[in-house]
Amino acid sequence: MVDDPLLRFQEDRRKARDAKDPMAAVCVLATVDEDGLPQARTLVLRDIAEGLAIYINASSPKWQQVQGVIALQTWWPSLQVQYRMQARCEELPATHIAESWQLRPDMPKHLDWLYEQIAQGSAVEDREDLLAQLDTAPRPEPLVAPPNARGLLLLPQSIERLDLNQTNGVHERRRYTLHADQWAVETLIP
Numbered sequence: 001m002v003d004d005p006l007l008r009f010q011e012d013r014r015k016a017r018d019a020k021d022p023m024a025a026v027c028v029l030a031t032v033d034e035d036g037l038p039q040a041r042t043l044v045l046r047d048i049a050e051g052l053a054i055y056i057n058a059s060s061p062k063w064q065q066v067q068g069v070i071a072l073q074t075w076w077p078s079l080q081v082q083y084r085m086q087a088r089c090e091e092l093p094a095t096h097i098a099e100s101w102q103l104r105p106d107m108p109k110h111l112d113w114l115y116e117q118i119a120q121g122s123a124v125e126d127r128e129d130l131l132a133q134l135d136t137a138p139r140p141e142p143l144v145a146p147p148n149a150r151g152l153l154l155l156p157q158s159i160e161r162l163d164l165n166q167t168n169g170v171h172e173r174r175r176y177t178l179h180a181d182q183w184a185v186e187t188l189i190p
């Protein structure tokens with residue numbers, strides 16, 4: 001059987017979901033900001049027909065940071081398995097966003113429209129000020145996805161799987177690297 005790390009990832013993730021692992025839904029996305037500093041944040045990691053995807057807002061500084069290669073990490077305590085990936089990002093078409101955005105709850109939709117006025121991550125006076133701005137920010141009726149709502153398909157170039165769940169206590173660490181559409185695999189010292 002071909003050792004395909006993306007199939008393995010999906011299979012492990014399915015097991016984590018079956019085990020009701022709260023971490024199964026999310027990943028940590030790491031980028032480098034315009035000052036060369038590392039930045040990491042939790043995001044929902046989506047499964048779409050084309051592969052793994054994330055949804056973010058282009059008003060946030062992280063939008064510029066995902067134009068190159070990103071690092072992504074998952075940790076599923078239920079399985080004792082960590083994945084680390086480096087991936088290129090490909091923007092999802094507006095037609096995809098228009099459809100998937102409709103599935104968002106109301107408040108995130110309203111926030112997405114506020115970001116059209118004031119960028120995500122901007123400082124406001126206080127929480128009352130934020131709520132007031134959220135109330136008064138113009139938004140269309142019926143609600144549609146604003147221009148800054150974006151999604152990215154993740155195209156992993158290297159994937160490392162660390163499996164702590166070994167009876168002899170020696171963790172299994174494998175690195176998969178994509179070469180001309182083929183995954184090469186190496187065992188690494190954990």
Ligand SMILES: Cc1cc2nc3c(=O)[nH]c(=O)nc-3n(C[C@H](O)[C@H](O)[C@H](O)COP(=O)(O)O)c2cc1C
Pocket residue numbers: 026039041042043044045055056057060061062120121
């Ligand atoms: C469980 C969880 C899920 C999240 N999912 C998303 C997400 O899918 N998209 C997103 O932009 N931010 C998400 N966030 C918020 C981000 O972690 C982050 O706070 C926000 O995007 C601002 O990050 P920035 O300063 O890099 O723009 C999530 C946070 C948590 C705790």
